[in-house]
Amino acid sequence: MAPPLSAAESQQRYRARRDADPERRQQYLENGREKWKRDREKGIHTGINDVSEREKRAKRKKWREAKRATRAKARRSQDTPPATPDNQPETGSGPPRQRRQGEKRTRIGRRKLQRDMALLKAQLDREIRSKEKWKKRYSRCKTSSSSPRAVVNRMLQKQKVTPHVRKTLTFHSALVADIAQAYKTSKRETVKQTIAKVTCGKLLKKYRLQSFAFSALGFSKKRGKSYGDAELTSFQRKKSSRRAESKASIRTFFLRDDVSRMTTGRKETITARKRKMQKRLLTDTLKNLHRRFASESSDNVSYCLFCSCRPFLVVTPTDADRATCQCKTHENLQFMADTLYSRGLVDSKNLEEMADRTVCATGIKICAYGDCGECKHTAYPTLKAATMETIQVVQWLVEKIGEEEKKTITIKKEMQTTEADLIDNFQDCLFKFRKHLFNIRWQYGAYRQLRESLQANECLIHIDFSENYSCKYHKEIQSVHFGGSHQQATLHTGVLYTNGQTVPFCSISPSRRHDPPAIWAHMEPVLAMVKTKYPEVERLHFYSDGPATQYKQKGNFYLLSSEPFRQGFKDLSWNFFEASHGKGAPDGIGGTLKRSADRIVRLGEDVPDAFTLFQKLKGLESTVQLFFVSEDDVEAKTEVPALTPIKGTMRMHQVISLIPGQIKYRDISCFCQRLDGQLDCACFDLKVATLDGVPVPPPTQTPPTQTPPTENRETPWRPEEVDSKYIGDWCVVKYDDDVYPGIIMDVEEHSIRVKCMHRNGVNKFCWPSPRDDVSWYADDQLLCLIPEPQALNKRSVQLEKSTWKYMEDHYVN
Structure with missing residues (x-):
């Protein structure tokens, strides 16, 4: 006996009989079309043109998915064998009895599961509705207790009052609740002050309702009393604490x-x-x-x-901020401390903390230098006894290359040692590290103290050589890009500190020399600027790092004891930071200028040499004072004669020169009597050295080839011939019977290219906007050279009074 048919199978056979008769098929389709028309008239079905754009996109997306599914089904049907026809005989080759019984049990099980799922779903729906009901009731009870109407009902306690009174009380409660909520949720101080000013007036004080208002509105008595009589448009800032x-x-x-x-x-x-x-x-x-x-x-x-x-x-430094100027002393000792800490021999790996625990006081020189009798032999305590077990520790070492050649390289190498030897080596290095750490702290502390207490006759100059800038073109051929055709420009950066002003500066030169003559060739225009802009300055304080090939050597000592006196300064001190710890503001200036130069190249301009780099950066109107030092200026500098090295050069951190040809030096800087006019106090074992053969010419004005004579004259002047050495200087040109100050940008034969300012008042000038006024003028149109104008505000500048008077008397109509 055949099993009973399912509903799906019965419907499938019905559709097959219906479609087999053409008349019944046609009648079925006609009924479907009529029904669709009726539904369309009733609005049940809508066409694609009757819906919004969003619904159109959704429908078309559904159609595409349906079509995609139909095609996939058709492809699958082609790959599978045809199904067994439904009208096969019930006997013969039908499914076996076991299979039919299994299918029957499966259908019965599925029906039972469906009934259970329906019962559980109905039970879950009842529980959800019950939960939402009690949740809503609780919410209503919670909010109704503090609602304005509930407050009024509790206030009246079922007393009979007129509707007008009840409505007035409800309005009062609702208004107070709104104001209190606005004050509570406000995050701006001005809004809270405004609410306090509006709600705390004189009437509340008259009727003695201030305390009632403060508690109802939710702010303190202090705020209400502070802003009660204030204007609405005035606000008070919180007092600094x-x-x-x-x-x-x-x-x-x-x-x-x-x-x-x-x-x-x-x-x-x-x-x-x-x-x-x-x-x-x-x-x-x-x-x-x-x-x-x-x-x-x-x-x-x-x-x-x-x-x-x-x-x-x-x-905080990351892996991308790889440090390439680390201190070798710090790094090697830190490797040792990390190894000892990982093996449980010490309780810390902070070098500063470990060094401070081995001295009596951290700010005393004799303790740090090992001259104190109490802490001279103090060692850092270990947690357990060291063994003779072999361990590995990383160190930076210097090794020779080859046996005959005297070449060395620095490498990072993993060394083998024992715990006992590592402890002994660590204690010895930590003893030396105390001196190194003390010098770092002391020199930076003296630097900060000097900056904060500069007098009117002093200036502090912090200098350093920046990494040479590799000049480049906007478009380069292959042989230039990969070859050695790029020129380099030397950048000597620094910051000048006076009593109230900070002036960043940079001198640019094609010369790649970094020796003492080159240093003072770079410093000459800077000292000339100091002498011109700050004539009251008589004492110089230099700060720099201490490389033996540049600043900390006998050649620099020779020139610092002569060059400043030739410029007219009375005394000076040169201070050195501890080795490998001389980073400061000049390093940031070098990075800023190189970034500006790269931006110029990216915008399509060429920077092939140092002079072009100076011109391009000068035209950016940067706050950094720029100077150009030619190779002739460097070569013309006084060469250092053969000198006897000064004993203890690498230990010294301060050099003082009060008279030409003589220097005084000590291990660390000291300015304890500077405010009294004395630099050479006897602190920290001050020593004296005399340098033979120092030429000391009388103070003279700076020659015109290095600093424009306009800065040393009382009135403007005009050179006999204007050539390229005056590029970057300020001048005045005449055009259509009017005068314009500006900067010389280029000189070509008898023509001068000037970037001019426009006049916007009496002795007030500004840069034109939105386009610069840059034009070529004949040589006779340049009237004179002038000092750099002084800033009046962010937009306008003015000429010096003597310069403006000279212009009024001769040129201004």
């Missing part, structure tokens, strides 16, 4: 050169709120820096506040 002072001191601490080092790369920048700054990298972890700040400051600042006050330009 000690917390604000602590935040300022934290920001200043992060910007110190011994806490974060300035990056020098042209791409090492960071931007926040449209401010692009040179990035500074932290020299230690934030926790260690917080401990140092807590030890130096009396403010009890939490670690969270300390981290939140970090300036945006000070960042």
Whole structure:
């Protein structure tokens, strides 16, 4: 006996019989069309043109998916054999009895599961409805208790009052609730002050309702009394507290050169709120820096506040910020400390903390230098006894190349040693590291103290050689790009600090010399600028790093004891940072100028040599004062004669020269009697050395070939012949019976290219906008050369009074 047919099978056979009869098939289709027309008239079915664009896209997407499924089904049907026809005989080759019984049990099981699922679904729906009901009731009870109407009902306690009274009380409750909510959710101080001013007037005070209003509206009595009689348009700022002072001191601490080092790369920048700054990298972890700040400051600042006050330009170094100027002393000792800490021999791997625990006091020279009797032989304590087990430690070492040639390279090598030998070596290196760490802290501390206490007759000059800039073209041929045809420009950067002003500067030269004559050739225009703009300055303080081939050598000592006196200065001091720890503001200036030069090249201009680089950067109107030093200026500098080396040159960190031909030096810098006019105090074993053969000519004006004579004359002047050495100087040209100050951009035979300013008042000039006024003028149209105008505001400048008077008397109509 055949099994009973399912509903789907019955419907399938019905459709087959219907479609087999053409008349019944036609009648079925006609009924379907009539029904669709009726549904269309009733609005049940809508056409594709009667729906929105979004519904059109959805329908068409569904049609595409259906068509895709139909095609896939057709492809599958072609790959499979035809199915067994439905009208096969019920006997003979039908399915076996076991299969038919199994299918029957499966159908019965599925029906039972469907019934169970329906029952469980109905039960779940009832539980969900019950939960939502009680949730809603609880919400209504919770909100109704504090609603304005509920407040009024509790206030009246079912007393009979007129509708007008009830409505007035309800309005009062609703208004108070709105004001309290607005005050509570407001995040701006001005909004809270406005609410307090509006709601706390004189009438509340008259009827003694202030306390009632404060509690109802949700703000304090102090705020209500402070803003009760104030105008609505005036707002008060919160008074600065000690917390604000602590935040300022934290920001200043992060910007110190011994806490974060300035990056020098042209791409090492960071931007926040449209401010692009040179990035500074932290020299230690934030926790260690917080401990140092807590030890130096009396403010009890939490670690969270300390981290939140970090300036945006000070960042923690990452793998991308690979440090390439690390201190060898620090790195080798840190490798040892890390190895000992990993093996459980010491309880810390912070070098500064470990060094401080081996001295009596961290700020005393005799303790750090090992001259103190109490801490001279103090060693860092170990947690357990060292063994003779072989271990490995990484170190930076110098090795020779070959046996005959005297060439060396520095490599990072993994060495084998024992725990006992590593402990002994670590204690010896830590003893030397105390001196190194003390010099770092002391020199940076003296530098900060000097900057903050400069007098009117002093200036501080922090200088350093930046990495040479490789000049380039906007478009280059292959032999230039891959060959050695690129010229290099030397950048000598620095920052000049006076009593109230900070002037960044940079001198550019095609000469690649970095020796003492080249240093003072770069410094000559800077000292001339100091003598012109700050005539009251008589004392110079130099700060730099201490490379033996540049600043810290006998040749530089020879020139510093003669050149400043020739310029007219009375005395000077040259201070050196500790070795490998001389990063500072000049490094950021070099990165800024190189980035500007690369931007010029990207915009389609060529920078083939140092002079073009100077011209292009000069035209950007940067705040950095630029000077050009030619190769002739460097070669013309006084050559250093044969001198006897000064004993202890590598240990000295301060050199003082008060009279020509004589220097005084000591191991660390000291300015304890500087405010009294004395630099050569007897502190820290001051020594004296005399340099023979130092020429000391009388102070004279700077020759015109190096500094424009206009800066040393009382009135403007005009040279007999204007050539390329005056490019970048300020001048005045005459055009249509009017005068215009500007900058000389180029000189070609008898023509001069000048970028001019426009007049916008009496002795007031500004740069034209939106286009620059750059034109060629004849040689006779250049009236005179003038000093650089002084800034009046962000837009306008003015000429010096003597210069403007001269212009009025001779040229201005």
